[in-house]
Amino acid sequence: METSLNKLTLRRQILNERSRIGEKSRREADRAIRETLLDQPWVQMAGLVAAYWSTGTEPATHGLIFSLWKHGTTVILPVLLPDGDLDWAVYDGPDSLAPGPYGIMQPVDTRRGVDTIRTAALVIVPALGVDRSTGVRLGRGGGSYDRALARVGPNVPTVALLHEGELLDGIPVEPHDQPVRYAALPSGIYATSVTGSA
Numbered sequence: 001m002e003t004s005l006n007k008l009t010l011r012r013q014i015l016n017e018r019s020r021i022g023e024k025s026r027r028e029a030d031r032a033i034r035e036t037l038l039d040q041p042w043v044q045m046a047g048l049v050a051a052y053w054s055t056g057t058e059p060a061t062h063g064l065i066f067s068l069w070k071h072g073t074t075v076i077l078p079v080l081l082p083d084g085d086l087d088w089a090v091y092d093g094p095d096s097l098a099p100g101p102y103g104i105m106q107p108v109d110t111r112r113g114v115d116t117i118r119t120a121a122l123v124i125v126p127a128l129g130v131d132r133s134t135g136v137r138l139g140r141g142g143g144s145y146d147r148a149l150a151r152v153g154p155n156v157p158t159v160a161l162l163h164e165g166e167l168l169d170g171i172p173v174e175p176h177d178q179p180v181r182y183a184a185l186p187s188g189i190y191a192t193s194v195t196g197s198a
């Protein structure tokens with residue numbers, strides 16, 4: 001109970017800070033994250049990438065997804081199910097998306113099932129914060145990515161995209177919370193102590 005209250009407070013604080021980032025810094029941060037990720041051999045070599053279509057003040061993924069797609073990578077994006085779990089469908093260019101729940105753009109392509117994320121060679125997820133030592137990830141509070149990440153094998157790189165300053169110490173954790181192996185920030189990619197290397 002106390003943990004979920006702490007999560008609530010932290011979410012509110014981070015969302016408030018995100019809302020204060022100016023347009024110019026936001027664009028620069030988005031470009032830095034995109035270029036750093038696209039420079040990684042393990043990103044270039046991934047044939048199937050699970051990502052998210054960013055919304056609001058989240059670190060932007062639109063350019064990254066477009067570049068991956070142009071490069072020939074298959075990108076799957078989530079389709080939110082009524083129970084909060086995530087189904088997956090293939091991104092096939094800018095015309096392949098339509099607004100879903102909460103106005104978030106989702107692929108119109110055939111849904112491939114919740115287990116499709118198991119086949120991804122790289123998983124890019126949203127987060128409000130990541131614990132720098134444990135890799136514990138704080139999300140928006142739906143538990144959707146905890147469910148999705150629970151299906152991802154231990155050797156698959158999982159990367160949360162963050163704004164600067166969102167790599168934190170002591171993020172509250174509950175038993176169902178799934179960690180990530182990397183956090184990508186404008187200043188670079190940070191490996192948490194969660195097992196393995198890319």
Ligand SMILES: Nc1ncnc2c1ncn2[C@@H]1O[C@H](COP(=O)(O)OP(=O)(O)OP(=O)(O)O)[C@@H](O)[C@H]1O
Pocket residue numbers: 007137138139140141142143144145146147150174176177
């Ligand atoms: N595997 C699961 N099956 C069903 N419910 C789950 C599962 N994992 C988490 N939940 C539920 O989701 C709710 C929100 O969890 P939590 O606060 O960790 O969200 P979050 O990690 O911030 O969100 P998200 O994963 O969508 O980014 C909790 O009530 C939790 O019980």
Ligand SMILES: [Mg+2]
Pocket residue numbers: 137138139143146176177178
């Ligand atoms: Mg969680």
